Amino acid sequence: AQSVSQHNHHVILSEAASLELGCNYSYGGTVNLFWYVQYPGQHLQLLLKYFSGDPLVKGIKGFEAEFIKSKFSFNLRKPSVQWSDTAEYFCAVNAGNDMRFGAGTRLTVKP
Amino acid sequence: GAVVSQHPSRVICKSGTSVKIECRSLDFQATTMFWYRQFPKKSLMLMATSNEGSKATYEQGVEKDKFLINHASLTLSTLTVTSAHPEDSSFYICSAPGSGTWETQYFGPGTRLLVL
Numbered sequence: 001a002q003s004v005s006q007h008n009h010h011v012i013l014s015e016a017a018s019l020e021l022g023c024n025y026s027y028g029g030t031v032n033l034f035w036y037v038q039y040p041g042q043h044l045q046l047l048l049k050y051f052s053g054d055p056l057v058k059g060i061k062g063f064e065a066e067f068i069k070s071k072f073s074f075n076l077r078k079p080s081v082q083w084s085d086t087a088e089y090f091c092a093v094n095a096g097n098d099m100r101f102g103a104g105t106r107l108t109v110k111p
Numbered sequence: 112g113a114v115v116s117q118h119p120s121r122v123i124c125k126s127g128t129s130v131k132i133e134c135r136s137l138d139f140q141a142t143t144m145f146w147y148r149q150f151p152k153k154s155l156m157l158m159a160t161s162n163e164g165s166k167a168t169y170e171q172g173v174e175k176d177k178f179l180i181n182h183a184s185l186t187l188s189t190l191t192v193t194s195a196h197p198e199d200s201s202f203y204i205c206s207a208p209g210s211g212t213w214e215t216q217y218f219g220p221g222t223r224l225l226v227l
Contacts, residue, residue: 034216043204044218090155092216099145099216101155 002027006102021076023091032094033074117219134205140185141207149202161188195226
């Protein structure tokens with residue numbers, strides 16, 4: 001069965017710092033990759049997704065992610081975080097009719 | 112954009128009773144819906160895949176007799192927690208692929224269940 005690993009459980013940054021959240025998956029076939037964000041008290045929202053094409057994907061709110069097939073990775077990045085980015089971030093992998101989520105990374109941005 | 116609703120948003124029940132949670136796709140049809148359980152400080156755990164017109168597919172370790180899923184129509188799936196126990200207290204979330212594809216997955220706002 002496929003699995004998704006997010007290595008950072010809780011990341012604390014100051015505003016304007018750069019962000020990179022790791023995501024690795026274990027599945028040998030064709031996959032679709034997603035990053036979701038869950039702001040406090042709200043439900044999951046899609047940040048960005050990769051299906052095919054350019055492995056560098058740009059999403060909303062200045063986020064981007066790079067798909068590196070050889071490393072089975074899909075890391076999320078943002079050059080300069082804001083206090084409003086404080087949230088839980090989930091990486092997800094879809095293959096066929098299956099979809100798996102990582103454990104999530106809590107991001108706390110200090111003003 | 113597409114919206115998925117859940118009802119109720121939170122429910123408190125006594126141990127031994129059953130609770131039904133509804134998941135509706137409001138402006139699109141969903142032949143497949145997913146039910147997740149979110150544990151504190153942990154990931155979403157896929158419980159089962161709800162299929163319209165056929166039996167749900169349960170993940171390993173999920174008791175199908177305890178978590179009854181019925182995909183009654185193309186816009187409604189229900190999850191019934193039968194004979195609830197305190198350990199069933201959790202946050203339950205449903206989702207559906209929009210427009211029948213995986214381009215976008217729409218999530219419901221979740222249902223907080225507390226079993227006393």
